[in-house]
Amino acid sequence: MQPTIAMCNIFDQDAERLAAFADQNGFSAIDWSLDPSLPERELLSQIKVLDGFQVRYHCRFHGVDVAYSDQRGDDSLALLLRTVDQVAAAGGRYMTVHSGLGNPSGEGIDLNRAITNLTTLVEHGRRNGVAVALENLTTPLTNDPLVFRRIVTESDAYVTIDIGHAHAVRHLHPHKSIFDEYILPHRDRLLNAHVYHTELDGYGHVPPADLADISDRLDLLGLAESCDWWVIELMNPSELLHTRDLLQNYLEASSPQTVEVRQPSSFPLGAI
Template sequence: MRFSKPEKGLEYTDWGLHFCSNIDENFKKGLNGFHAPIVDIGTPNNKKGLETLKNIVNKLDNADYLTIHLHNGKEPEYNTLLENVSELTEYSKEKNITLCIENLRNGFSSKPENIINVAEETGCKITFDIGHTPYENRMNCIDLFSDKIYNVHTYEKECDKIGHVAPKDLTNLKPVLDGLLNVGCDFWLIELMDVEEIINTKNMLNKYLEFHK
């Protein structure tokens, strides 16, 4: 699993910092989110990946949500995928955990219509990864995903060689952030690994929200 060790004075899970407009209230409630490892849940007659994810759910104490990938790079068999995500969604609900599926850069999960179809068919929520989506498609994703968006991975973009790129300013992110707030999503994960980049991005988001009010 991809858990980062908390840094002093900051609340970390996965690769970043939870951020939202009512962040203090959420932290008092024990806001805690996790990202599962990539496993195969789209191959018929193979329950290993599903059992791996169920075991993770069992180990999460006081978790608010769990984000999963729908596949490991291979094209999933659709009905098998729906069956497994539906089962995991219900299993997570029993533990008071919200299951979220994430859009990816390539393959099945890079197509927004596949993400929303799975979410609607199974009852799970969506983790919208901004950096996995081309600039020109981001607003369309927000319109399509709408109230299914539970949280957002927020950074500039992801590149093959250097990974997640921090924003230098909010020029490209501002329209997306506006759109997210318009559909009621103010819960974002600054998905960066460098502490200074996380803090700089957090400061920009705070200033953005001050002017957005």
């Protein structure tokens, strides 16, 4: 089964403008980055505008990290537990979270605390029908695929693989096949992929110039049957549409050829 190609909310929390753009450009799916300061009633009002689209949720909360070893970890967990409740109230079933967002040095974080708190969050999500997935970033702890694997395994979290982040940290692991390390161990738990070429400090996400930039990574994603949601994580509309066209070309080229099988119509009823 081919993945759904989704766009993120490139117009921030303006759901009406986003819905119009998505409809005009043939997108059926939205990966909605939540605003943690937005009251639940306003979130529900915005999401109502997106009726008719498939929607999954992205917790892009800078400085919110369940891995903090001090009070910030407790506060982060409390916020994300409430966010699970909001996503469930909106009818959502998928939510992506992070460790290390906005903390490039990894100051104040602890691996065991990350696992303990994420386990609590995952269990709360499961009770409320929300699959909580951890995304790999360019910062500790998840910029190391082995540490990422340990967190996911011990917390029982689902997985969101950002292929641009993986590309951006490849120099940190020169002796590893970085894309294999991030994708293949999670073939059965990988729900979402964030698709673009790479991330550059001071610039942000860089689109692929052509399919050659990302095709090897797309081939690996194709080995994870559970990964049915490819988000183009680019905010510039022209870059978004260009990358959408590349992905559509890739999926069309990789689709198995349909073979027409002629059904016998003249066999006697008793034939074997």
